[in-house]
Amino acid sequence: MTVDSLAFLDAHDQAELVRKREVTPRELVDAAIARIERLNPTLNAVVTPMFDEARAAVDSLPDGPLMGVPTLLKDLGAAYSGVRQASGSGALRDFVPNYDSAIITRLKAAGLVAVGKSATPEFGILPTTEPLAFGPTRNPWDLSRSSGGSSGGAAAAVAAGIVPVAHASDGGGSIRIPAANCGLVGLKPSRGRVSMAPTADTVGLSVWHAITRSVRDSALLLDIVSGYVPGDPYVAPPPALPFRNEVGAPTGRLRIALSTTPPNGGAVHPDCVAAVTDAARLCESLGHEVVEDAPPVDTEQLTPAFLTVWASMVAAGVDGLPVLTGMTPDPDSFEPLTRALAEQGRLVNASQYLQSLTVLQMIARRVLAWHERYDLLLTPVLAEPPALLGSFDSTPENPLHGIVRAGSYSSFTPLANVTGQPAISLPLHWNEGNLPIGVQFVARYGDEATLIRLAAQLEQARPWAGRIPPVHA
Numbered sequence: 001m002t003v004d005s006l007a008f009l010d011a012h013d014q015a016e017l018v019r020k021r022e023v024t025p026r027e028l029v030d031a032a033i034a035r036i037e038r039l040n041p042t043l044n045a046v047v048t049p050m051f052d053e054a055r056a057a058v059d060s061l062p063d064g065p066l067m068g069v070p071t072l073l074k075d076l077g078a079a080y081s082g083v084r085q086a087s088g089s090g091a092l093r094d095f096v097p098n099y100d101s102a103i104i105t106r107l108k109a110a111g112l113v114a115v116g117k118s119a120t121p122e123f124g125i126l127p128t129t130e131p132l133a134f135g136p137t138r139n140p141w142d143l144s145r146s147s148g149g150s151s152g153g154a155a156a157a158v159a160a161g162i163v164p165v166a167h168a169s170d171g172g173g174s175i176r177i178p179a180a181n182c183g184l185v186g187l188k189p190s191r192g193r194v195s196m197a198p199t200a201d202t203v204g205l206s207v208w209h210a211i212t213r214s215v216r217d218s219a220l221l222l223d224i225v226s227g228y229v230p231g232d233p234y235v236a237p238p239p240a241l242p243f244r245n246e247v248g249a250p251t252g253r254l255r256i257a258l259s260t261t262p263p264n265g266g267a268v269h270p271d272c273v274a275a276v277t278d279a280a281r282l283c284e285s286l287g288h289e290v291v292e293d294a295p296p297v298d299t300e301q302l303t304p305a306f307l308t309v310w311a312s313m314v315a316a317g318v319d320g321l322p323v324l325t326g327m328t329p330d331p332d333s334f335e336p337l338t339r340a341l342a343e344q345g346r347l348v349n350a351s352q353y354l355q356s357l358t359v360l361q362m363i364a365r366r367v368l369a370w371h372e373r374y375d376l377l378l379t380p381v382l383a384e385p386p387a388l389l390g391s392f393d394s395t396p397e398n399p400l401h402g403i404v405r406a407g408s409y410s411s412f413t414p415l416a417n418v419t420g421q422p423a424i425s426l427p428l429h430w431n432e433g434n435l436p437i438g439v440q441f442v443a444r445y446g447d448e449a450t451l452i453r454l455a456a457q458l459e460q461a462r463p464w465a466g467r468i469p470p471v472h473a
Contacts, residue, residue, distance in 0.1 A: 004473055006023070006031050007161030007162075007473035008161050008213070008465070008468065008472075010164050010165075010212070010214040010216070010217050010465075011066050011164040011212070011214075011220070012220070014028055014068070015066045015067060015069050018068040018069075019067070024058075025061055025068025025111075026055070026068075028068045029054050029055060029058050029070050032070035032115050032163055033049075033070075033115055035162045036115065036116060038473070039160055039162060039471065040162075042143070043137060043147075043157070044135050044136060044138060044153075045072075045137050045147070045154075045156040045160070045162065046117065046118060046153060046162075047075050047116075047118070047119045047153065048084050048086070048116055050083055050115055050117065051115065054070070054114060054115045057108075057113050058113060061111050061113070062109055062111055064110035064111030064224075065110055065220060066112050068111060070113050070114075071114055071164075071167065072115065072118040072153070072157055073166075073167045074118050074120055074150075074153070074166070074167050074168055075153070076120045076123070076150065077169050077199075077208060078101045078103050078104055078169075079099055079100060079101045079104065080097070080100060080101075080104050080117075081097060081098055081099050081100050083096065083097075083117065084117070085097055086134075087120065087122070087123050088119070088121050088122040088124070088129075088133065088134065088150075089335075090131075090333050090334075091321070091329035092329065093133060094327075097325075099198065101196070101197065101198065102196075102197040102229050103167070103195070103196075106225050107167070109224075110224045112165075115163065118151070118152075118157055118167075119134060119137045119152060121149045121150050121152070122337075122338050123314065123318075124149070124150035124171060125150070125337060125341065126337070126392050126403075127148060127149045127150070127172075127174070127409060127410040128147075128149045128391070128392045128402075129147055129150065129151075130149075130392065130393070131335070132335050137153050138156065138389070138471075139159075139181055139182060140156055140159045140182065140470065140471040141181075141182065141183065141386070141434065141469040142433075144388055145181070145435065146181060146386055146387045146389055146391070146392075148177040148179070148181035151168035151169060151174050151186075153166075154166035154178065154210075155168075155179055155181065155182040155184055156178075158182070158212065159469055160472050161472050162473060164212070164213060165211070165212045165213075165217050165221060167209075167210055168211045169209075170188040170206065170208075171206035171417060172205065172413060172414040172417050173410045173417070175187065175211060176188055176381050176413050176423060176424070176425035176438065177381060177410055177425075178211060179425040179427070179438060180381035180382055180386075180437065181382075181386040182211075182436060183427040183430070183436030183438075183469070184211050184212065184213060184425075184427055184436075185215055185217075185218050185424065185425070185455065186211050186212075186424065187209055187212075187218045187424045187425075187448070187451065187455075188209065188422060188423045188424070189207050189209050189226070189422050190421065190445055190446050190447075191204050191207060191234050191420030192204075192228075192232065192233075192235045192236040192420070193207065193209075193222070194207060194209060194225050195227060195228060195229040195232050196232075197229035197231065197232065200233050202233050203313060203357070204233070204420060206417070208225065209221065210225075213465065214465065215247055215452060215459050216244065216247045216456070218452070218455075219243040219244045219247050219452045219456075222448065223242050223244055226239075234420075236446050239448065240449065243449065246448075246452040246453050247452060247453075247456045249449075249453050249456075250453070251286075251450070251454050253287055253288060254283070254375040254376055254454060255288075255291065255375050256283055256288055256289065256291070256374060257290075257292075257294070257376070257377045258280050258377075258378045258379075259293065259379050262383055262412050263295075263299050263302060263411060263412075264407065264411045265299065266408050266411055267383065267408075268384075271384075271385050271429075271431040271437050272380040272382060272383060272437055274437075275380060275428065275437040275438070276378060278428065278429055279378060285461075286458075286461060288454075295366075296366050296367065296370055297415065301363060302359075302360075302363055302415075302418070304356070305359040305360050306356075307403075308352060308356040309353065309356050309357060310341070311341050311348065312345040312353050314341040314342050315341070315343075315344075316345070318334065318338065319346075335394070336394040337400065337402050337403065339399070340394075341400070341403070363418060363419075367415065368419055368421070368444070371421070371442075371444050372444070375443070376441045376451070377441070377442040378439065379412045379439075379442070380438075380440065381412060381440045382409060382413075383408060383409055385433070385435050385437060386435055391405060391409075392405050392406065415442075421442050421445050422446075422448045424451045424455055425439070426439055426440075426441070426455055427464045428458060430467070441454060
């Protein structure tokens with residue numbers, strides 16, 4: 001097997017080669033390392049190589065379902081003992097945790113081998129991956145474009161064939177946005193499905209999972225990483241079957257709501273409308289019912305409440321670094337946007353914070369009640385095609401420009417974080433410029449099974465595995 005012949009096999013197929021002894025775990029890992037060395041100078045998807053750790057790990061791998069398959073870990077959230085975790089920030093360039101997060105323990109037990117940490121914006125704040133400390137990650141479909149954020153390094157690496165799957169996280173769209181920008185599968189699980197132990201997002205906006213090329217990889221990985229850890233603040237209802245068993249299972253006739261209007265009522269690019277309209281026609285051709293409707297959302301309530309909570313989280317994250325990391329960074333070592341958001345967060349008092357949480361919970365209850373009429377909601381992932389690099393840069397006059405830009409660019413994704421619902425980005429459309437345009441399906445809370453069944457059906461009806469970007473392994 002050559003490096004290139006392995007590059008676009010999904011994790012299932014790579015693991016099957018190991019089981020058949022047609023390739024060894026070391027050969028899979030060495031091939032992935034070679035692809036990083038060749039492509040990373042162009043894409044900048046990997047910020048911390050883990051080559052020595054990976055080569056040491058292959059000598060004693062557990063006999064898990066993905067034994068020997070190389071992967072990347074997002075440089076944010078999931079800690080790997082002894083490996084730097086900078087969170088996209090120059091302030092934490094030297095921080096090395098001394099413990100494994102629960103998700104890392106589960107990935108290791110499945111036989112996956114981490115070959116590096118993937119790039120993220122500072123503290124995962126923006127829907128693009130352009131941290132000042134590590135430089136921009138480029139989209140393999142067009143090097144002038146963003147790979148998305150905050151899991152942008154993960155998506156660029158999977159799209160280019162460096163690894164078949166990569167760990168990712170989503171607090172406002174950070175799995176779905178990069179998947180949409182790079183032509184991949186991005187499943188955001190239900191709140192509480194995947195433990196964030198030993199830390200936790202007590203607000204409940206963020207979840208962890210992965211970016212993949214195939215639906216079956218996403219389903220299997222969700223089986224691998226799911227499960228309660230004592231102390232978790234949220235627990236999703238257990239699935240009726242393992243998620244991997246839902247791939248290929250009958251969908252039944254689904255009732256799907258269709259909306260191309262974002263909650264904020266902003267403009268949507270014709271390419272994104274076309275992608276959703278096309279996906280709706282495909283669903284109808286498969287026997288599903290599609291009805292134009294949108295969840296009831298009062299943007300005048302949602303936007304200020306979400307931003308109040310988000311700014312408070314940034315302030316708490318920055319101010320809590322001495323406790324979490326043992327480090328007290330110089331305030332000037334943070335990016336202007338981070339400093340500005342943290343300053344806003346510090347102005348929020350406890351009453352305002354709790355009131356904002358209550359508003360978000362009220363909105364979530366209204367949306368979840370509306371969703372009982374539908375199996376799924378179909379929307380664009382983004383209001384525009386992949387953005388040009390530099391579009392989210394702060395200016396001296398307006399350090400918060402990136403957040404304002406994100407509000408229009410990624411207006412469809414945060415609602416599922418507020419409600420805790422599972423949602424998936426699927427690569428069903430490319431525009432005339434050969435840029436991927438993702439579509440989003442949102443399911444009822446706890447119902448990843450319906451998402452996986454439909455995603456697998458759509459993948460079979462319109463396969464995307466053969467779509468390879470210009471920059472690839």
